[in-house]
Amino acid sequence: MKQHQSVVYIKSSELRQKKSLTGSRIFQFFNYIFLIFIVIITLYPMYFVIVASVSDPDELQRHTGLLLAPLGNVTMSAYKLVFQNAMIGRGYLNTIFILVVGVSINLIMTIAGAYFLSLKNIMFKKNIMVFIIFTMYFSGGMIPNYLNIRDLHLLDSIWSLIIPGAISTTNMIIMRTSFVSVPDSLLEAAKIDGANHLQILSKIMLPLVKATLAVMVLYYGVGHWNSWFSASIYLRTPSKFPLQLVLRNILLANQSATMTGGVGMDEMANLAELIKYALIIVSTVPILIIYPFLQKFFTKGVMIGALKE
Structure with a gap:
């Protein structure tokens, strides 16, 4: 049974x-x-x-609905016109300068502020944090910022796109939380061995928060790469425009026709449409190439920065 x-x-x-x-x-x-x-x-x-x-401009103009394959003969004429335009090349150089210098300054300021706020027994640390967090919710607004840039003699200067945004409060808090997660025993051992703050920061703290550093590079880098609004306010000389502002002027101000000289009106209008698509690809590909190398650190870095004390 x-x-x-x-x-x-x-x-x-x-x-x-x-x-x-x-x-x-x-x-x-x-x-x-x-x-x-x-x-x-x-x-x-x-x-x-x-x-x-890369489609034929005439075929694309007549096409409606989904587009699953290039129409007509594949043509690279739009990309040739894009790279022949001096403003595109100059915009790329300006954006690369803003990206490299801006991200470097962002990381230095963020790391320095986060390390200071992660230290124990700092006088008035809570009060300082309150003042810093206050800036996340309240700001002077566009007009005071403009007046501030003007009084600093940064108008029509590329530095107006770098210095005012040298540090992000949100990113600094994420970095600070990552520093706080480092075991105190490591810091105490380093201090016993005679290490100063710079040595502790460079040889202990930063190697242990590489994932968060990669996230900071991604956050700041994408912010600089996509930024155009500040440039449209502070810059007046076209040769100083970043790529995104040049792209905006072409897409929204209908300046594509200026890049298609020497062709008929109908062909010029069709090429202008292709140029818009080519510009989007040209301005997006660099970020798409960089992102996969930083993506593996993204989740880990954000999660480390989200841990509470």
């Missing part, structure tokens, strides 16, 4: 396992279908822009 009950129990257990396995496979199947659908929706706009930028 007991053997019969055990056999029945084993069979029912196997049946439940098979049902559970079948349910799990069905869930995984629909989960994959759903995720593939999300990926298609996410990537199609970029795919559309790439395909449209």
